[in-house]
Amino acid sequence: MNRYSLAHLTDGALLCGLKTNLARERDFLALVLAHLAEVEARRLYRDAGYASMHAYCVHGLHLSHDAAKKRIQAARAARDFPALLERVAEGALCLSVVNLLAPHLTPESAESPLSATAFRTRFEVEELLASRCPQQAVETRVEPIAQPLTLVESGGTTAAVLTEAQGAPGHLQEIAKAPGVTPIGPDHYRLRLTMSGAMYEKLRQAKDLLGHRKPVPGELQILELGLDLLVARLEKRKFGATDRPRTARRSRSVRHISNEVKRQVWERGGGQCTFTSDDGTRCRERGRLEWNHVQPVARGGGSEANNIRLRCRAHNQLEAERTYGRQFVQHKREQAKLAATKRRAEKSEEAREGDDVIPWLRRLGVTLGEARFALDECGPTAGLDLETRLKRCLAVLAPPHRKTSAGPALH
Ligand SMILES: [Zn+2]
Incomplete structure (x- = not known):
């Protein structure tokens, strides 16, 4: 007998069965989230052959992109706020609401929003959150696009539809809502994008520069030509891709990869x-x-x-x-993070000084401390050009008998 054929059930049994199975589904969802959280914490997706939790969920567990994203976000929130899982299991919170709530939960005040949103619909929770954290209204503007492959300029923004297929959508708003690439047939994809005025200007310039070609390339061909150049350039940067490979010089470092x-x-x-x-x-x-x-x-x-x-x-x-070993690598990673944080702090310290002389002094071998000292000592420099300010700092740093009148040239 087909276990999914329910025609034989009485109305009461049918409704009772529905409630029982829904309760099971919610309990299973909470368990699935708990499992996902633990799998991610142990990073078991790597052992299974995936680079990220999302890749594992989509390709290993066959969830849709959207379902994977929602479950991973909810699982991460549940790790910090385990009470979420109990609410999911009892049906007080659905997955969408968990994702809405997650950014608003803090360890000090998690209980209040959890109680306030129990058994509320997604829309009700959105209203509740909006009343607590109002967002700036966004102006909605809809403009028609006459034909496929037509670029439409509007107030510094240019909307474009680039497609090899028929039936371009008719609204700017629609395009802005649906960016990205969609497969539309064998070996064919549709790209919808909204470009800035600056990008449109580059597209127009490229078209002008290619104007001697017969036939003159269209926007689609120009984008493809540009991508060819970009890929070649990135491959060259990544591993020196070239049509004329040379024999590599032997490096002294054993770590160097030619x-x-x-x-x-x-x-x-x-x-x-x-x-x-x-x-x-x-x-x-x-x-x-x-x-x-x-x-x-x-x-x-x-x-x-x-x-x-x-x-x-x-x-x-x-x-x-x-x-x-995991512990050793973790330690190394933390050390690297600390070093990176220190480097960033030094850089922001330089930026905080608000003076672009410091990087030039550092390139000349001056320490950060000496550079700050020179800046303090050389007096007010507002309104002076970079070369003059640099000369003043160098004059402070150079011993009196070795003062240089010219200073280094800036290139
Ligand atoms: Zn990998």
Whole structure:
């Protein structure tokens, strides 16, 4: 008998069954969120062959992008506020409301919003939040776009629809709401975008510069030409891609990976993370790829092509944890974070000074302390140009008998 055929049930049994199963669904949802939170905390998605929790949910667990995003956000909130899960299990909060509430919860005052929003609809919760944190109203403007491949300028903003298919949407508002790429057929995608006046000006300039070509390229061809150039440039920066590879000079550092090796490894890996899980799942990540030594340098590994592989950031970290232990890697990561925070603080300190002389002095080997001292000592410099201010600072720093009249030229 088909367990999903319910025609034989009485009305009472049908309604009772519905309530029972809904209660189960809510309880299961809370359990799913708890599991997701723990899986992410242990970063088990990496072992399963995925670069992020989202990739694992979409490709490993076959959730839709939207469902994965909502559940991951809710699971993260539940880690900080476990009471959320109890409310979800009893049906007081649905997933959408959990996501709405999460940014407004604080450890000191989590209970109040949880109680205030229990059994409320999403719309009611939005109204409640809006009354507590009003947002600035956004002006709505709708303008028609006459035809596909037409650019429409409006108050410094240009709306564009670039499509190889028919049926471009008719409203600017619609385009702004639905950015991104949509597959529309075999080997065909539709891109909808709203571009700034500056970007439109670049598009127009490119069209003018390509005006000698017959036929004159359209906007779509110009974007493709631009992307060709961008990809070539980024590949060159990433691994020295070139049509005329040269034999690499030998580096003194064993950690140095030559462009020739990078090219080989990139081609061998197809520009994709090559991590494969125990069950054979290959990581799909193509962004933020890093070069990973199979045999670490610290353990005698070299930088030849057969000892280098492509790893996404998550899997590069996983390999490091497997080699050196999670605690050691965590410690190193925290040290690196502290160093980065210190560097940022130094930079913001320079910016705080509000004087662009400091970076120039630092390039000349002057310490930050000496540069600040020179700035303090050289008196008011408002209204003076950069070269004059730099000369004054150098005059403060140089011993009297070695004072230079010219100062370094600025290039
Ligand atoms: Zn990966």
